[in-house]
Amino acid sequence: MAHPTYRARGIVVRKTKLGEMDLIVTFLASDGSQMRAVAKGARKPGGALAGKIEIANTVDVLCSVGRNLDTVKEARLSASYPSFRSDVEKAACAACIAELCERVTQVDLPHARLFDMIEAAFRTLDRAQGAVVFSCTAAVLLKLFAFTGVAPQLSHCAVCGGPLNADASRTPFSVEEGGSVCVSCADTVSAWPVDTATVQVASALLRATFDAIVAAGDQGMRARAVLELCRDWSRFHVGSRIRSLDFLLDGNAGIAW
Ligand SMILES: [Zn+2]
Secondary structure: OOOEEEEEEEEEEEEEEEEOOOOHHHHHEEOEEEEEEEEEOOOOOOOOOOOOOOOOOOOEEEOOOOOEEEEEEEOOOOOOOOOOHOOHHHHHHHHHHHHHHHHOOOEEEOOOHHHHHHHHHHHHHHHHOOOOOHHHHHHHHHHHHOOOOOOOOOOOOOOOOOOOOOOOOOOEEOOOEEEOHHHHHHOOOEEEEEEEEHHHHHHHHHHHOOHHHHOOOOOOOHHHHHHHHHHHHHHHHHHOOOOOHHHHHHOOOOOOO
């Protein structure tokens, strides 16, 4: 009996090896939900799927419905980013975005506009030059938290909603309480001091368009500090480490911070 088939567009966010030649592929589907399918022969050099099922690529797939997992029958590339295969910094950044995307999305739980945001993020990363890629990546991680309802509060006190002291060099920050906190609330919760400039850059990145982030240029070590904030945030609010982010921040990706 022929299995029913369907067409879908997805961004590859995770590849899991299956046997010698196959992959289980996790996609961000065009409605912002997660989609998983087996790609048979995807690891076979020269095969029909070779080079298409790569992290960050957008592919149009024809899938057949399976009892457990569906199977990718055909795939056509819709968008790919050659610089991610040649530039270690961009590859590491794309991996962080894909990994968090995989963690915060779920099958059958759509997020309107998430697909467009992630595709725009990869396009931006592909054309960005130099250290601005880290600002872009920090922005995408923050936006991903926001899309899935766990954005940190960065412009007001997360506890009382009151104003923050923008003139102080440090701002108390509490992962548990939901972000930056004012000085009086900091005494009542578990918070640690973060450079106020880091909180302000994170707040700006969360709200900015990718064009504006690229135009603003390299944020230097400030972007790294925001990525560290995202690492702590993910552990508590997503419930898991982003291993690619550890890899990026711990210098294992060959990046000299
Ligand atoms: Zn407060």
